[in-house]
Amino acid sequence: MSVHNNFMELKFSSQSENESFARVAVASFISQLDPTVDELTDIKTVVSEAVTNAVIHGYEERPDGIITIRTEIRGSQVSIVVEDEGIGISNVEEARQPLYTSKPQMERSGMGFTIMENFMDQVEILSSEGKGTQVRLVKDLKTHRQTIGN
Numbered sequence: 001m002s003v004h005n006n007f008m009e010l011k012f013s014s015q016s017e018n019e020s021f022a023r024v025a026v027a028s029f030i031s032q033l034d035p036t037v038d039e040l041t042d043i044k045t046v047v048s049e050a051v052t053n054a055v056i057h058g059y060e061e062r063p064d065g066i067i068t069i070r071t072e073i074r075g076s077q078v079s080i081v082v083e084d085e086g087i088g089i090s091n092v093e094e095a096r097q098p099l100y101t102s103k104p105q106m107e108r109s110g111m112g113f114t115i116m117e118n119f120m121d122q123v124e125i126l127s128s129e130g131k132g133t134q135v136r137l138v139k140d141l142k143t144h145r146q147t148i149g150n
Contacts, residue, residue, distance in 0.1 A: 006032070007072040014055050014065030014084065023047045026071050030078050035141050042119035043078065043139060049112040050082035050135045058086025058133055076141045083134040089127040096125065 008029050012018045023044040030043060051067060059065035065086055072079045089095050096113045117123045122138035 005072065005074050007070060009068065009070045011066055011068050013063055014059040014061075014067050014086075015063045016052070016055050016061070018067070019048055019051045019055065022051045022067070022069055026069065026080060029071050030073065030141075033073060033076065033078070033141050039139070039141055043080070046116045046119050046137050047080060047082070049115050050080075050137065053112050053135070054082060054084035054086065054133070057089070058084035060087065078139050078141060080137045081134060082137070083132065085132040088129040088131055089125070089133055090129055092125050092127055 008025075010022065010025055012021065026047045027040055027044050031040070035043070047069070051069075054065075054067045055061060058067075065084060068081075068083045070081045070083075096117075113123070113125070116135070116137060120137045120139050122136070124136040125133065126136075127133040
């Protein structure tokens, strides 16, 4: 069986209302792989976390920013890149620490990156202060891989 690649890309304004749109759009796109409910829930959760981080931290809740999501399917692997052109992260390693938050006054849990790392197979964060952040999330869908071999 040949492995084909497929992708989609979305751009939307950095408004918190768009978080649910982003998660549904990505979930709809990957549904062609027939993921389990758990796999779909994991992906929807990490998309929510990444978009929320871009809105709250990247653009500091300014609605005039742009968030880009590119989702790519390669065989049974899903790759999701969430990118903003916001303020960037000064210390990515510190931001990845469980319970770390740069906005304690907003009662943020500081678990966004930890959740992403627990639900995905790979998480890569690239950021430059003043230029933005790119979060790359990769998950191998186990159920799809098993059906390919049958």
